[in-house]
Amino acid sequence: xxxxxxxSRYLVKRTxxxxxxxxxxxxxxxxxxxxxxxxxxxxxxxxxxxxxxMKEKGDIPEGYSVSREKKERFSLILESxxxxxxxxxxxxxxxxxxxxxxxxxAGSRLTVx
Amino acid sequence: DxxxxxxxxSLSVQEGRISILNCDYTNSMFDYFLWYKKYPAExxxxxxxxxxxxxxxxDGRFTVFLNKSAKHLSLHIVPSQPGDSAVYxxxxxxxxxxxxxxxxxxxxxxx
Numbered sequence: 001x002x003x004x005x006x007x008s009r010y011l012v013k014r015t016x017x018x019x020x021x022x023x024x025x026x027x028x029x030x031x032x033x034x035x036x037x038x039x040x041x042x043x044x045x046x047x048x049x050x051x052x053x054m055k056e057k058g059d060i061p062e063g064y065s066v067s068r069e070k071k072e073r074f075s076l077i078l079e080s081x082x083x084x085x086x087x088x089x090x091x092x093x094x095x096x097x098x099x100x101x102x103x104x105x106a107g108s109r110l111t112v113x
Numbered sequence: 114d115x116x117x118x119x120x121x122x123s124l125s126v127q128e129g130r131i132s133i134l135n136c137d138y139t140n141s142m143f144d145y146f147l148w149y150k151k152y153p154a155e156x157x158x159x160x161x162x163x164x165x166x167x168x169x170x171x172d173g174r175f176t177v178f179l180n181k182s183a184k185h186l187s188l189h190i191v192p193s194q195p196g197d198s199a200v201y202x203x204x205x206x207x208x209x210x211x212x213x214x215x216x217x218x219x220x221x222x223x224x
Contacts, residue, residue, distance in 0.1 A: 004156070006203035030167070040122070042202060043157070058211070088158055101147065102212065106155030 003027070006091050012111045019078040021108050023091030030095060032074035033102065034058075034066065037088040046089075049074055053067035081112045116140050117205050120216040126222050132190040134218050136203035139184065143205040148188050148214070150179060151200045160201075161188070193222045 007022045025032065034050040035058075045058030047066040055066050063085060067075045074093075078085055088109050092102040118137045126132045134148075144165035149157035163170040163177045163186070170177050176189045190197055200219050204212040 006208075035214070040216060042213035043204075045211060045213075048211060091185075092156075101159045101162065104149075104158070106154065106156050 002065060004091055004103050005092050006089075006108045008108050009106065010109050011035035012113065014113050015083050016111075017081050017108065017112075019077040019081050019109070019112075021089055021091075021106055023074045023076070025071065025073050025093040025103070027073075027093070027095075027103075028071065028073075029093035029103075031072075031074075031093060031100070033062075033092040033094075034074065034076045035090045035092065036060070037090055039106070043090065046076065062086065078110075079108075083112050086110060087110045114155070115216070116143075117203060117215040119203060119218045121218050122216070123219040124222065126193045127193045128195055128222055128224050131162075132188075132193045132197065132220055132222065134188040134190075134201050134203075136183060136188075136215055137184075137192045138205050139206065141184065142178050143208045143209040143213075144208060146177070146179060147204045148175075149202045149204065149214075150197075151217070152160075152204065154195070157202060183222075184206050192218075193200065195222050195224065198222050 004025045019096045034046040049055050049068040065077045091105040094100040094102045106112040121151040148160040150160050151157040161175050179186045200217045202217045205214045206212045
């Protein structure tokens with residue numbers, strides 16, 4: 001079974017703190033993605049990566065950065081957390097180029113106070 | 114601008130009946146469509162997909178219909194079961210580009 005693991009299920013941070021969300025996949029997938037899910041807005045793509053050390057902006061990259069130093073790991077970084085970044089963050093991975101069936105992690109619910 | 118829209122935020126269906134979830138898209142270049150199901154506190158899981166060269170794809174109780182001229186797709190679940198209660202997301206992509214998700218529809222199947 002393909003497994004995507006998000007290490008933190010629930011986080012509570014204060015405004016201005018730096019936040020790291022970690023994601024690891026164990027199926028040697030080339031592509032990894034970070035989405036956020038908000039009520040009424042669905043899943044919105046923040047950043048994605050098609051290879052190690054490569055990153056591409058998604059639809060809402062502002063306030064976020066990412067790191068992909070190893071193929072299996074894709075980290076989402078909030079340099080200075082703000083209350084409007086309170087959300088459910090979902091990591092996904094997939095094989096092949098671009099659009100394909102994605103496997104998602106269980107999500108990380110972040111609350112910024 | 115929402116390229117993939119699910120206009121019904123929620124749907125309630127009796128067990129054993131048909132559930133029909135709808136999705137509209139605006140980008141005529143989309144050629145690959147998927148449905149995902151999401152339970153609370155879990156990540157979305159892939160359900161079924163269809164490419165633009167087809168107008169129907171079936172997998173057990175789940176059937177997806179694609180109407181390219183109307184830029185509309187629908188997911189039919191027959192018969193609906195209580196375990197189908199979840200949030201359903203449609204997603205679309207052009208060629209090998211990234212997936213664009215809709216806003217989701219919460220399905221509740223009651224006994």
